[in-house]
Amino acid sequence: MTNTQATEVDRPVDARTSRFSVRRVLSGSGGALIGLIILIVVLSIASPAFLNPRNLVNILDQVTVLGILAVGATAVILTGGIDLSVGAVLGLSTMVLGWMSHQGGLPLPIAMVGAIVVGAAAGLVNGLAITVTKLPPFIATLAMMSVARGLANMITDGQQIVGYPDWFFNLSASRYLGIFSVTIISLIVIVIVAHLILTYRKSGRSIYAIGGSAEVARLAGIRVKRVTTWVYIAAGALAAVGGIVLASRLDSSQPSAGTGYELDVIAAVVIGGASLSGGTGRIMGTVVGVLIIGVLRNGLNLLGVSPFLQQVVIGVVIAVAVMVDVLRREKA
Numbered sequence: 001m002t003n004t005q006a007t008e009v010d011r012p013v014d015a016r017t018s019r020f021s022v023r024r025v026l027s028g029s030g031g032a033l034i035g036l037i038i039l040i041v042v043l044s045i046a047s048p049a050f051l052n053p054r055n056l057v058n059i060l061d062q063v064t065v066l067g068i069l070a071v072g073a074t075a076v077i078l079t080g081g082i083d084l085s086v087g088a089v090l091g092l093s094t095m096v097l098g099w100m101s102h103q104g105g106l107p108l109p110i111a112m113v114g115a116i117v118v119g120a121a122a123g124l125v126n127g128l129a130i131t132v133t134k135l136p137p138f139i140a141t142l143a144m145m146s147v148a149r150g151l152a153n154m155i156t157d158g159q160q161i162v163g164y165p166d167w168f169f170n171l172s173a174s175r176y177l178g179i180f181s182v183t184i185i186s187l188i189v190i191v192i193v194a195h196l197i198l199t200y201r202k203s204g205r206s207i208y209a210i211g212g213s214a215e216v217a218r219l220a221g222i223r224v225k226r227v228t229t230w231v232y233i234a235a236g237a238l239a240a241v242g243g244i245v246l247a248s249r250l251d252s253s254q255p256s257a258g259t260g261y262e263l264d265v266i267a268a269v270v271i272g273g274a275s276l277s278g279g280t281g282r283i284m285g286t287v288v289g290v291l292i293i294g295v296l297r298n299g300l301n302l303l304g305v306s307p308f309l310q311q312v313v314i315g316v317v318i319a320v321a322v323m324v325d326v327l328r329r330e331k332a
Helices: 022-028 032-046 053-078 086-102 108-131 137-155 166-173 182-200 202-212 214-219 224-250 261-271 283-302 307-331
Strands: none
Touching (some): 053 202, 086 108, 086 137, 202 224, 214 224, 261 283
16 A cells, blocks of 8 residues: 655655755745745835834744744644634633632632643544544634633633733733743743744654554554544644733633634644645745744834735735645655
8 A cells, every 4th residue: 555645754754865955944834934035125125114123023023923823833734724712712711711810819829830731631622523523624724713712711701800910911021032921931931842843753754654654554563543633632732822922912711712713823834834635734834834834924014014905915825825735746
């Protein structure tokens, strides 16, 4: 039995392939790195304010939540799945955070853990719905998106929760070396850990194998259902972490938080070189995709482009990225 689709898991990791090289970075990001560089150059010429240090730090702040969610979505898409619920789970988790710390009277660190548990539980439901009840990932996560958004509004009857301690707000406001906040550092740590797991751990290779062919992976001894479920649990937990980061930035919890994030998350992963059919993609490519989304939105805002037109531009970028992916796989 052979698998006609080449996947990342087919490539042995040795001293030569594990070394850093420009060619490896470009292949890992599907050429998106070149697009990011061109985009930065164009926006720098079009808007002198773009390269302002404060604006660059602002871009990093803006992509932190998106980046955290995109890390989880990368693993999901590598398995050949999709998660449309990340934005709603983010909203639910941030409302649980606010309710536990304000109405529940619990210490904020405990509320933060509770929010992550809720996000992981939502991911668990997604994973079981896909692996046990055999629902397509699109349908399972679409249902969770509706349920999570409804629960987020039910917690406070649609009202936002405001007023967190100063130390919590400072997680995203205080700067180290003039650039890095605790929330940005958290994103960097999450990216590094995810990259190491997907690149060097057996569990990471299993994820690639499932995306290449779930049946072949099962015959090879991989516990497909278990690995898939854990991938969705991780995606849900990371969505909750994104909710905590967003609450820190806004100094409030809002039931509408995360609305529309699922589209930007999927776009970032696909633009970064991941294939929606599964089995192909890298965390570093996703990071580039996240930066492209962030830089593009920031640049369009600086140029005074209408938010409605921005949606059109993002949609075109997604379509082009998917088209390039299809052409690349046909050529392969």
